[in-house]
Amino acid sequence: MGLPPKTIVLDNGAYHIKAGFAGGKVVEIPNCLTRSKDGNRLFLGNELANCNDFTTLQFRRAHEKGYLVHWSTETAVWDLVMRNVGVMEPSMADYSLLLTQPVFTMPSIEHNTIQLVFEEFQFDAYLPCTPAELIPWDHGSFTMNQEDAYTGQHGECVLVIDSGYSFTHIIPVIDFSVQEQAVKRVDVGGKLLTNYLKEVISYRKYNMMEETYIVNEIKESVCYVSQNFKEDMEICHEKPRSKLEICYALPDYSTGKHGYIVRDINQKIEQQVLNLSNERFMIPELLFSPSDIEIREAGIPEAVMQSVTHFPENIQAMLLENVVTIGGNCKFPGFHKRLSSELRSLAPANWEVKVFEPSDPICFPWKKASHMPLEHWNANKITRSEYSEHGANIMTRKRRI
The missing domain is CATH 3.30.420.40 (ATPase, nucleotide binding domain)
Incomplete structure (x- = not known):
């Protein structure tokens, strides 16, 4: 048997939250509060899709260096998440929560999290675990891709x-x-890679130091991991044009609000265009060689x-x-x-x-958590009554999965 029917699985990533009912469908929601260019509009989570101009957006994220620290922001995002997964009740007293946290989460953060779970949202039961713990479980009795x-x-x-x-x-x-x-x-994570790409583009092409959203889209569209870094660098010096060079049209917000790769280099483009060659593989190379930017x-x-x-x-x-x-x-x-x-x-x-290599490495831990065997849940969950009796110290009394 799987998890109880009213169990919400929440993979609480610093960039995206992956959430949904156990055994159901997963939704991905940006884990942030975003301020518009003019400062007059705020977008919470996936409300960012309603933004018509992604230039100079300012992001407030609930996590710093991968760990949850901004509790008011996270509370607001979780409220939105609950509505997105279909919970309309003001109290979560009839629901349980399975939540992922990064390895080495500090006790103070764990204590604040359990207070948020039981005092702010009033869940009936709660189980924290790391995404890695979920991966080796054998789910042969469940239907998965x-x-x-x-x-x-x-x-x-x-x-x-x-x-x-x-x-x-x-x-x-x-x-x-x-x-x-x-x-x-x-x-080295996605944030560092995007920031480094901002610096490289701003030094070589256009000043895009304030264009986090746009540069992140560029990174996800054109970057790849080189199989032979030196060979690809040599190819990039080919004249008149390297076969690795790509033209990327920046959004102008009149014909569209997202950039795109220009497939036909002879096509007449009205938007500003970025020509990217070795930038495409220099950025992900940091995952394999952090010393390239003096990370020892x-x-x-x-x-x-x-x-x-x-x-x-x-x-x-x-x-x-x-x-x-x-x-x-x-x-x-x-x-x-x-x-x-x-x-x-x-x-x-x-x-x-x-x-x-999972087909979707972002949602894979959520899928694993969603099919957690009931015996694991029952043996390790923390109930609201246990929290009422012991407070946040219950975290030290219960072993993890």
Whole structure:
């Protein structure tokens, strides 16, 4: 059996919230409050779709460096989320909440979160967990897309690479438990990549330092992970025009409010056009080589190998045979091929390296959480009566999944 019918699953990402009833459909909602260019309009969550001019938008996000700290903003976004998933009651007393939190969430944040859950929203039951904990569960008894059916040979040992908005975590999960002593963090996420692209474009082309929304769209449209960085750099120097160069038409808000790739270079374009070549792969390269911008950290493949060395060799081999990638940065074309290639070169020759690529790495943890077995839920949930008796300290009395 799955979760109780009135359980809301909320994957509380710093960039997007993924939410919905357990076993139902998921909705993605921006986890932010956005102020318009003139400062006269505020857009909460997915209300941003009603904006007609995305220039110089200002964002207030509930998270800082990946952790929830702005509680008033999050409360407002959660109110919107509940309406979007179909909850119209003023109180959530008849509903339960399964919520994801990043690994190493501080106790003070956990305490504030449980207060928000039980005092502000008045949920009947609550279970926090990390997205990585959800990945290895066997859901053979549930109907899921065949392409998303995790079929690792050693399901008790899974290495999760979670690369999202704020950072990238390498998380070994053994016997359904996060091995915190071996977790590695790479301080490169989608926010840093977008900010770096803003700097590069502003230095080389147009000043776009205030155009976070537009540059993020450019990043998602044209960037890819190079399989051979030096070779692609040489190609970009070809004359008269590199085969890697792309023309991107910026939005003018008269013919449209979104930019687009110009497929025909001879097409007459009235909007401003960005010509992008090595920028396309320079930006995602930071995931593999943070030192390019003087971040003194290992890239993702090296961080993976640093993580697995905390275990005996037989466990190391099983972890590298069960690598699962989640998070928005995993959607860059070429990401998985490059990751697999570099892990293969770093691992012993007699070990097998397998990288599992979900069809939707952003919503994959939500899908896993949505099909949590009922026995896991019942064994680990925190009820409102328990919170009333023990307060926020109940977090230290209950073990995680």
